[in-house]
Amino acid sequence: MRITTIPLSLDKLLEGQMRFMSENGFEVYMVSENGNNVDKLVKREGCPHYVVPMTRTISPWRDFISLYKMIKLIKRIKPDIIHTHTAKAGIIGMLGALLTRTSIRMHTVAGLPLIEAKGMKKALLVFVEKLTYDCATFIYPNSFRLKDYLIKHGYTDEKKAKVIGRGSSNGINTDYFNLTDDLISKAAALRVEHGIGKTDLVFIFIGRVVRDKGINELISVFKTLTDKHSHIRLLLVGPFEDELNPVDKEVKKIIEKHSAVIHVGYKDDVRPYVAASDVLVFPSYREGFPNVPMQCACLNLPCIVTDINGCNEIIEDGINGLVIPSKDENSLRVAMERMITDEEFRLACSVVAREKITANYSRENIWEELLNEYRLLLGKKGKRQFINERIL
Structure with missing residues (x-):
């Protein structure tokens, strides 16, 4: 059973993973909050989806209802493995798995929102995070730096924590993120559509346009740089999120009104926008193992990233x-x-950008590593026999 808080995480963060496990002998069930993309998700992955209402905000009464419904679902399906991803799904899924005595309880850690929290909110988030790990039998940080952080700060220990492969929750589809002639043509059309000149240099940011992604700093710096370099542009691909982590009001006004800032909102396919750009700038405060630098590097973009978990493993400074x-x-x-x-320097970084990603983070490698982990854990529990690499 694969559990995330919202279906978008199953759709984007774990794309293709459930179908791969199904094709290798697993009966996979997807669980999350409801959403518009569920039907498409079920068709693509070839696995059933069950709705358990969950919210990303702190809401004790709604969380209690989520836990109750999760327990009912687990009792009905009786999975051998419960594997959660994202914070709220982690506590609801791992607590539900423990209370139903599911023997293999796996939780993937992909970033820690609590790092930027303060006061009572941080204390509560730390308590919930530690409770999630206590309920789990195994913890899977999706980067080595994140694993070190969790162990150093007492969230878990060396025996319980493990990184799958070289990191990342799902790897990257290197064939999909490849600079084809068709993609180059679409990128050229986008530059014309948005009034980007042939000699203009485009910085791109992809992600939620929120404070913790470093947007306040990015807009401040970019606005200053445009006074000196009139040929630069900033392409923002992602939605505002005003409820949880909004950018400053003045920053939002600049995004909406500055002639050199192009905000296109959320896009299902970011590849044409990456191909239309010259440099990724990703000044995030915290990540687990972010997809965006991998995607952009795979399309030959040099990347500016912050010295945080994941980013500092994908990008090698000066290379x-x-x-x-x-x-x-x-x-x-x-x-x-x-x-x-x-x-x-920029072109030198571009030349080697794709090579590092294809060598270390291909999706197929991550899937195989995770498949082997599932098989290993089932074998230790004596729950399955393996014949011709199928699980019976």
Whole structure:
């Protein structure tokens, strides 16, 4: 049973993984909150989806109802493995799995929202996170730096924590993120559509347009740089999220009104926008093992990222991009200006960008590693015999 808080996580973060497990002998059930993309998800993955209402916000009464419904579902399906991903799904799924005595309880950690929290909220989030790990039999941080952080700060121990492969929750489809002639043509059309000149240099950001992604700093730095470099553009691909983690009001006004800032909102297919760009700038405060730098590097973009979990494993400073401190406007400005003025360096990063991703983070490698982990755990529990690599 694969559990995430919202179906978008199953759809985007774990795309293809459930079908792969089904094709290798597993009976897979997907569980999340309801959403518009569920029918498409079920058709693509070839697995049933069950709705358990969950919310990403702190809501004790609604969370209690979610737990009750999760327990009922687990008792009905009786899965051998419950594998959760994302924070709220983690506590609801792992607690439900423990209370129903499911023997293999796996939780993937892909970033820690509590890092940026403060006061009582942080104390509550730390308690919930530790409770999730206590309920789980195995913890899977999706980067080595994140694993080190969890162990160092006492969330879990070395015996319980493991990174699948070289990191990442799902790897990347390197064939899909490949610079084809068709993609180059679409990118050229996008540049014309948005008034981007042939000599303009485009920075791209992909993700939720929120404070914790470093958007306040990015907009401040970019606005200053446009005074000196009139040919630069900033392409923002992702939605505002005003409820949970909004950017400053003044920053939002600049995004909406500045002539050099192009905000296109959420896009199902980001590839044409990446191909229309020259540099990824990703000044996030916290991540697990982000897909965006992998996707952009796979399409030959040099990347500016912050020195945080995951990002500093994907990007090697001075080789396929630049790694800078988070929340540091001056370092961000220096890095962006270097990409603007040092074309030789920028192109050198571009040349090697794809190679590192294909060598370390292909989706098929991650899937095989996870499949082997499932088989290993089932074998230890004496629940399955393996014949011709099928689980019976």
